[in-house]
Amino acid sequence: MEPVSSPVRSVMQNLDRHIAFTEREHRLISALESEPFAVARGDTLWHPDEVPRHLYSLHRGWACTLHRSEDDAEQVLDLHLPGDVLGLLDFTFTTHYTTAEMLTDGVVRAIPIAGIHRLFQAAPRVAMSLQAATARQQRNITQRLVNVLGNDACSRIAHFALEIHHRLAGTGMEVSNRFTLPLTQRRLSQLLGMSEVHVSRTLSELAERRLVLRQRQSIDILDFEELARIANFRPERFSDTLNPAFVGREPPTSPDL
Amino acid sequence: MEPVSSPVRSVMQNLDRHIAFTEREHRLISALESEPFAVARGDTLWHPDEVPRHLYSLHRGWACTLHRSEDDAEQVLDLHLPGDVLGLLDFTFTTHYTTAEMLTDGVVRAIPIAGIHRLFQAAPRVAMSLQAATARQQRNITQRLVNVLGNDACSRIAHFALEIHHRLAGTGMEVSNRFTLPLTQRRLSQLLGMSEVHVSRTLSELAERRLVLRQRQSIDILDFEELARIANFRPERFSDTLNPAFVGREPPTSPDL
DNA sequence: CGTCGTATTGATCCTCGTCAAAGTTAGTGG
DNA sequence: CCACTAACTTTGACGAGGATCAATACGACG
Known part of the structure; x- marks a missing residue:
């Protein structure tokens, strides 16, 4: 598979x-x-x-x-x-x-x-x-700290789903709304600071609300906008690009210094 | 003052x-x-x-x-x-x-x-x-994430107190058990992911248990051992020293390369 | 002395943790 | 290929820890 x-x-x-x-x-x-x-x-x-x-x-x-x-x-x-x-x-x-x-x-x-x-x-x-x-x-990690400090169970999972999606997209792979996520609910609970049981419940709730679907080892994001709303997730905050001041104006592409 | x-x-x-x-x-x-x-x-x-x-x-x-x-x-x-x-x-x-x-x-x-x-x-x-x-x-920050993920209100504050004490000690300043901490309880609550009110309650509880005393802008650590126990705090985990492999065996003290 | 930010305290509610049991899937060995 | 077991997930019932609201008290400072 x-x-x-x-x-x-x-x-x-x-x-x-x-x-x-x-x-x-x-x-x-x-x-x-x-x-x-x-x-x-x-x-x-x-x-x-x-x-x-x-x-x-x-x-x-x-x-x-x-x-x-x-x-x-x-x-x-x-x-x-x-x-x-x-x-x-x-x-x-x-x-x-x-x-x-x-x-x-x-x-x-x-x-x-x-x-x-x-x-x-x-x-x-x-x-x-x-x-x-x-x-x-x-x-x-800082992002996760913000998530854990400020959000309740539902928003935490919402935030996490968007975060992983964003990171996957950043690797240059396909950006389907459905992707594999090799995590047990136990691991998820340890990642987000909640009990294993409550992860299960919250996932059910999110599925009922048609926001994200999770089965087996995969996850399916159904409603980006709503998720982003309840999770306070702003993708632009994740802008990955280098500070031009740090690299010295324009990043040289060809030269040997 | x-x-x-x-x-x-x-x-x-x-x-x-x-x-x-x-x-x-x-x-x-x-x-x-x-x-x-x-x-x-x-x-x-x-x-x-x-x-x-x-x-x-x-x-x-x-x-x-x-x-x-x-x-x-x-x-x-x-x-x-x-x-x-x-x-x-x-x-x-x-x-x-x-x-x-x-x-x-x-x-x-x-x-x-x-x-x-x-x-x-x-x-x-x-x-x-x-x-x-x-x-x-x-x-x-990672340390704080661990603290927030794994500890309840009481342990969080205990951990935080020890953490700050440790950091202060690391600056080479005096290591008194009593030190200034210019933080409102609101800020503390935002740092540890709990409500402002609950910070106040928890501080009272810690004072009653003779673990830490807090007034105004200062904090007084009364019982290191007990605090470390309830907070899962291991100072050795904070060892700050550089990896010798990273700096290249022994750090050169005099040379100009 | 009054005002504002800050701290304390009480009462209530609810989110979430805990315990427990059942159901499900995956993995293993016969 | 099936049976058995272990790991994982789901569901329910219950209780605790902590959030929220609101009122009061305590400085600090002009």
Whole structure:
């Protein structure tokens, strides 16, 4: 049934979304990346308190980062879609704060962190790109915080559905209103700060109101306008483009500095 | 009454906390910074949808970044202490996502974003430092998300109190159990996702249980152990130190590359 | 001294969490 | 291919935590 299908992308295909790299910059990155390798659903890429050693580019499959409290409770911090680079938020620290867990089978590549400081020395524009990619992941989390702080159960799910749709659209894939979402309701509840049971109820309610339909591993957005209204969702707030001041007026497309 | 007293710090005093800069690197940064200027309580440093033009280093005073929904609701995303650099999360985007508002009178310096790409070119270690500082701010927000997702009102406040104490201690200031906290209960409620009224009640409860005392603009932590227990707070999770792999084994102290 | 922002307190209601049981799907091994 | 089990989802009943409304009290400041 092929739930997660995505072209295999290299890290740079994510990183150079905003800054077009030169051949040399591409080579510097590829030199760092490991060969792609397969991971299974439930596999973890890292554990809390470990020393970060790699970034991971997610070529295929979905993952999430989550926090485990000692009282066995888990909070999901972010979802990672095919194409995302994992570990950006942690790699400057001595210890991971989160667990990274595969939500589906997948394929990843590892980039050793030990090589990154050389990137900063040799390829400033790649470094800028890293900074930008990090900030973009942070905005996802900030966005979720806003959602959780300000919205009730119904609006939270509405917001989440739109958010994921928006992120999927941003990867350049098809933008159908129906897409796969490999999340259990438990995970969804941990992501939005509500009980598993209430997620189920709220999804039913949203289905009754003909706003979103959810079955199995997929989700179907029926009424964008109404959803956006009740969720306070403004897509323009997600504008992903780089600050021209940051990249230095116009982003150079061809040159070697 | 002097509620916010802190030595005036320059940006680099924050940035080089982890990577010791060379003289040349120091000069490059100072060349960018504006003269310190005064701001008043309630002043805003930026508004949503504006193009980010400056980072701001907070020399004196407290600030916060917050999100305004169109239905007049506000969610506080982060608090900024003297010494923090503001704008790190937004400056790579074309538009600000948040509002930055001074919680007290203060003194700030501005760093034009247009100069930052030159820093990336000329001073890779400063760029790395920026990356590290950004990630550290993000961890605050992530931390708050965990707090809000997993804890009830009581634990949220407990967690928040410990978090701020920890951050204050990290600035190198005195680590008394009693410190100023220039926050109204309204702001606190917007920060923790609960109603203003319930903040008041919960604070009373915490005072009754002899865990934390709050009056006026200050807060007094009475029982660290118990607070940490009910809040799931593990200070070691906040370890701030740089990943040695990222900075390249041992951080060079003297050299010019 | 009056006014405004802020804090406290009480009463009521409702959203959502919890517990429990049944129903459903997927995965496994014979 | 079927049977069994484990994981996931749905539904119901109940109660608790917290929101809301409203009135009062407490500073701070002009």
